[in-house]
Amino acid sequence: MSGVTTHIVDDDPAVRDALQWLLQSRGVLSQTWKSANEFLTFASRDLCGCLLLDVRMPGMSGIELFDRLRALDCRLPVIFLTGHGDVPMAVQALKDGAFDFVEKPYDANALVDKVLAAIECDGIRSARDGSILLLRQKLGQLTQREQEVMQRILAGKLNKVIADELGIAMRTVEVHRSHIFEKMHVRSAVELSQVLGLLGDKPES
Amino acid sequence: MSGVTTHIVDDDPAVRDALQWLLQSRGVLSQTWKSANEFLTFASRDLCGCLLLDVRMPGMSGIELFDRLRALDCRLPVIFLTGHGDVPMAVQALKDGAFDFVEKPYDANALVDKVLAAIECDGIRSARDGSILLLRQKLGQLTQREQEVMQRILAGKLNKVIADELGIAMRTVEVHRSHIFEKMHVRSAVELSQVLGLLGDKPES
DNA sequence: CCGGTGCCTGCGGAAATCCACAATAGTCAC
DNA sequence: GTGACTATTGTGGATTTCCGCAGGCACCGG
Secondary structure, eight states: OOOEEEEEEOSOHHHHHHHHHHHHHTTOOEEEESSHHHHHHHOOTTOEEEEEEESOOSSSOHHHHHHHHHHTTOOOOEEEEESSOOHHHHHHHHHTTOSEEEESSOOHHHHHHHHHHHHHHHHHHHHHHHHHHHHHHHHHHSOHHHHHHHHHHHTTOOHHHHHHHHTSOHHHHHHHHHHHHHHHTOSSHHHHHHHHHHHHSOOOO | OOOEEEEEEOSOHHHHHHHHHHHHHTTOOEEEESSHHHHHHHOOTTOEEEEEEESOOSSSOHHHHHHHHHHTTOOOOEEEEESSOOHHHHHHHHHTTOSEEEESSOOHHHHHHHHHHHHHHHHHHHHHHHHHHHHHHHHHHSOHHHHHHHHHHHTTOOHHHHHHHHTSOHHHHHHHHHHHHHHHTOSSHHHHHHHHHHHHSOOOO
């Protein structure tokens, strides 16, 4: 597990250093990358913190890196930095889920504030993602049959009906039911439906 | 109930007419307003469609109108139109929840597409808002006591425990329970918790 | 005063849930 | 083959839920 780190991707060494120094002066750990590709080889789903991304770079652009990260299911909040941005580009980036879009030259204090906000936002997200992951893990422990039964329990069906639908004895349904509760760490169908409520919701922020 | 309408707010008559004509040519009904104030007197929570908003206007600016509408709980998706926009302004608007931010001169086809997207988005939102409203209405029909009981049912407590906590007989709890199910139009505690799941979720889109 | 509503309670029974104990059978890996 | 896991079923009983029937008490508006 890599800690909370701000990843800086920029082809200009001076910019990288300035940003790293700025963040360090405010107590924010950071790591720098010379190109989109370099970061991409390192990127994974479970990074924590945020990403400061230059738009215009030789090779892969920041925008393209952004898209690729999304494809890799990397949900790190992204703050774009650019000296040659225009409104449509900023709008598109934000609509695609970027956290912010800042023009160079940037205001140091404001930028740090944005980074801090992004980090906090990511903390919330990753906490929620964690509990969802745990939930999926528990769900994965369920047998095929148990999942079939669970689905019908959540539909509010009586054990008798479920047994009928699956062509098995009511007693068997009861056994599955108790196994489900045990594996999902809940003690009633109500709790179960509440816990599973998290899954259906869209992961917006 | 006013139907799905695109509201155009711009101080320039030529722009208003051009936009209205453009939208009409693509089958989108619209209504025009000469100023932010004029629209504000008309605005209400239950408008349907979208809002095309000029940023720079004499008197109240589009941004300010936007803020006021949010304060009035008017959730109409807003597309900003401006000839003098900059990146920070666009970023701020989008982060505040604007649907889009378009520079003049605009591309006619692209703009109409954005309007259509906004209208569709609003349709989804208003449908969800409608069901939430209905839900709150049903909740409002519940007696004080019934709400207390419901809360404990959702906590997964047994009737016996609930009776104990409220200092009443178990039979009474049962009566409340059945009244709750009846008023909420559900037939089990599981359904109840699922229906109420909609309320807890943030209304993002 | 009377009717309506909300809140509370008891009785008794049908139906459903929960659970311990006990057992059969198929699959799969070691 | 043996052991682990899964699916299945049964018996029997304790507990809980659900519901109709019946009644009491308080408050409030006509």
